[in-house]
Amino acid sequence: MSLAECRSAGALEVKFVPDEDVLRHIADDAGVKVQKGKSQLIVNTKRFVKKLEAISDDEAQEILEEKNYVAVLGLCGEGTWGTGTYHRCYFGRFFLSQRLESESEYSASCSEEEEVEEAQKEVSTVLSHQKTPAKTKAVSTPPSRKTLTKKKDNMNNLVEEYFEAHSSSKVLTSDRTLQKLRRKRLNQQTLHDLLQKSPLAYAAEIKELNQQYESLFSKWMLQLHLGFNIVLYGLGSKHDLLEKFRTSMLQDSVHLVVNGYFPSITVKSVLNSITEEVLDHIGTFRSPLDQLEFIMKRFKEDSSLELYVLIHNLDSQMLRGERSQQILAQLSSLPSIYLIASIDHINAPLMWDQAKQSLYNWLWYETTTFSPYVEETSYENSLLVQQSGSLALSSLTHVLHSLTPNARGIFRLLAQYQLENKDNASYPGLSFQDFYQQCREAFLVNSDLTLRAQLTEFRDHKLIRTKRGADGVEYLLIPVDDSTLTDFLEKEDEDV
């Protein structure tokens, strides 16, 4: 598409080129969208009506502004109104339902200029006749419907386009899925091995970049000591760089490393490790704020205390919350706590308002390393990696080993049934009654109640999920993907 342009333009100019193309691409499909966006249009119109009402409640001085507004609408939509008869029909219908009086004025045949003028007139008259709210509502709709259709064709209003593009639920992508690729999903281990095998591209250049950044270490230390905190940004993992900083500069001082990307990290755990391990305090706190206060007090009292804090991924899912950031910012504002952190997310700076930024007192350093985010993504549930894989299998076998043979049999029945139906895309699960019947036949349960008790146990271990169908019947499902289930059954067979 526009990649050539995209490429040739500098980093700054690139911005809008590809997206406008994308926009056009989407806007080409306007016909579909109008259909889909019907409900949204109505909502918008109503909102506009509300706005007008609010205005009519106000003083008459607003009228002028409103006139201008309408005039502007007329201008911006010049000559583009009416992408097809379809809109008119649609709006005509919509209008009929909305309009209370004076229908004939707005037949679909009237020309645009007239309409604009009339709309203008109408608005002013409406505003001067504030006592008839019903009429206001009915008549003040034309400008709004106009804007909506006209703006569709005008490429200049990007914001409008954005919301339009996002309002439609229609997506134009192919329906191919990874399942059809005849390829097993890779699991974490094989992925890791495969990546180990493939050589890192541009290793020499990346090393050069890293060396460049490493020469800054002593400068960082100086600036940390002068009361600034340091934040690293740029593409590429900064884990190794920070680790190197730690091993080369911080060996002789107390320091705390926080892996922000760790999925269950909390501010509480950060504070805990400071109070428990750095300050050797035994005892608990009622809230993180209390704990923070305690830490601040201790650090202020004892000027010999110094602490370096390294945070990998300050913008991680767990730490990006407002409260966490507030606490970390306050912590970093202590003169004897030196914070050096890295951020990766494109919107990471949005975490900080003015107050937090001034607490953090950042000095920004760009450290684009191009190194792969090995650590940072290792915990992530990646989209393409077979996730539940080995973990789910082992947990399945573990849980089931602790159960009675009968219970295991029940689960096997359910699993087998589910596998038999694995090609049925609309398989709702096994209904409770059918399941009971099967279990009885296999001599696994003798009453409805025993089965229910067993199922409760499964549910507690998250082995099964129940779902009520449209007919009110309870359906049972094992929330594990088919391959794992097959593996499980094979393993069971071996054991038996």
Add this chain to the structure above:
Amino acid sequence: MSTRSLSKGCFVFKPSPKRRKVSRTTADYFREGNSDLEDSELRFATCQSLQKQVKSETEQIEEELNEQLFDNLVSFLRRSHSAFQEKTTEWTWRTKSREIPTAALVLGVNVTDHDFTFRSLSEVLQNNVTPYIALLEAKDCPGIKNLMQKLLGQLMNCCIDVGSSEEEDYEQVSHTRVRCSMTSLINWYESATKRTDSETPGKKRTSSRHWQSPPVVVIFKDMESFTTKVLQDFVVISSQHIGEFPLVLIFGIATSPMIIHSLLPHSVSSLLCIELFQSLSCKDHLSTIIDKVLLTTQFPLKLSEKVLQVLINIFLYHDFSVQNFIKGFQLCIVEHFHSNPLSILCCQLEEAKRRVNSLSHNQCENVRRLPSFRRYVESQVSEKQIALLTADSSLKEAVRKLLEDLNVYHENYFPILRCLHVFTSSLPKYPLGKQIRELHCACLENRVWETEEYESSLQLARMLNKSDLVTMLQKCVEILVSSPGREFDEIVERLKEFLTQFQKLEETYQERDESVSPQKELQKKTNLYNLQKTLLELKESRRSKKLTKFEMLRFEVVDYIDSLVRRYLVPADHKTLHEIVYFNTASVLREHLNAAPRIALHTALNNPYSYLKSEALKSDGGSISNKAPDICIAYKLHLECGRLINLVDWLEAFSTVVTAAEGPTADVASSDQVDDVIHARFIRAVSELELLGFIKPSKQKTDHVARLTWGGC
């Protein structure tokens, strides 16, 4: 110990106690970062002392600026407080008693600076008015209960400061155990005041500092962020008890005083007796700081035009925070001393001269390398050139002289700049800027007299009326007289001469006035034809008429000012050795203070060559460069997609691009079966993009991800 773990996210490392003793100081880090080791200690010391100077100076300025405001506040407290003390007029007191005296303190949008203001305010109050001050912040008070807890906690703690140590056991009662209610607050207040009253004979200090039965001052630092309910409840509850103890509220307001009325309904706000206080706007504050810190010869370090522009832009377009401006200036100081080995000479003139003597050969070479010094050498005669370039002693001699010149230049520069500002700031439309900082930047940038703006401002100055001109000249005289420059006597003399000439003109005018009036009389009685004629004649005469005396004088004055500007306001980078005292790497400052992480990310993804200097990446054709790092390829492919991206298609496109890179050796047979390694690389690229926030998993369609950016980044 490794920091990789599946069960832990925080790791504390403690060095063994033996090793901890050899911790390095800041100065060591300063030295380490420098290639040339000599003088770095001295440089660091100079840097530190300069930083300290700047800090104390700015703090003092701020204190002075706030003084007026604080005085007003204290007198307000006194006034509201007297009502409490004089309970004699019982009846009027009762009717008024429901109203809590409240000071609304409008501080402006630069919220980050407020902290400092509040701190000094509470200090002032603590010293002069009352020990009972509570500073409340919205984030600590989500509910009325927390607010009361915080309030009581702070009040009782501050009581410890005043109370003697013997009574500490009483104070030690944790406020958490006391039921936090208004009654307990009142009880506490009564006991506290009683105690101090009984103490007063023994302890005169407290009684002299504070008033009798000191008021309880509660400061809401950020009034806008408090929840309405909490504020309302607090006001209503405390108004019930206002008769029993003297409570005064202070609201810190960032927006406008109207916010009180939009936050509090009338029934509540009627319980407050609000008086408005306005602090100095941050803009004026900045002007004062610039005026007193940057536009003086007091501090040896100067900022170049670009650096100053960066700092001012950050202020104007980002935060309005004076503190941040000062922080930026501090960073400039550190950067300058850290990066420039010759910054050792950036100190007061006498000291610098002394230091010149002890310059090492290396440093002399550094001096010779300065572009401005080279220019200077080139302008000398050849023997002098050789001496300067080969003999250190003659170089030192020259440097001493040049430093002195530079100093004189600065001494003259600032007063003349101020004089010029007096003129330009009163011209219509301010062609050279309203603020002196704009003028300063213009003068630093290039020869100001060559600019169009200067030309037009001179034109406008030639049209000034007399009274304005006279007042301006008087102001200039004042500025020049008060400045320490040595060459100004002559200029002052000249300006005074102008002033007397104006004075004389006035006298002559008065005489001439009478002669003009009959002429006007005549004009009134003519017919149309005659009028036309006379008007034409008048026009003719005006064209050919010689300038009046006043006009002549005005031209003279303006020309004189112009000559002063040309003489003294030479841009600093035309001066030899300006590199020593001017910090001019604006890019460093912008990078560190006003970074653009999104642009950096985008550049790295879009044009990896700008970071990875590899020839393979340089060739940028029309298609996606297949040699780029995986993540760049995946990113560019994703740019072509709409809101949702099909992973399979994406993977296919990716593998097509990547296999093209590996050449035709890739077998065609497995074209639909993507190579495992490529698959793995694709997975990595996608999960990295997810980490960076470009995509997220979507449930709208199977195996699709949603694109999160729109409009590039």
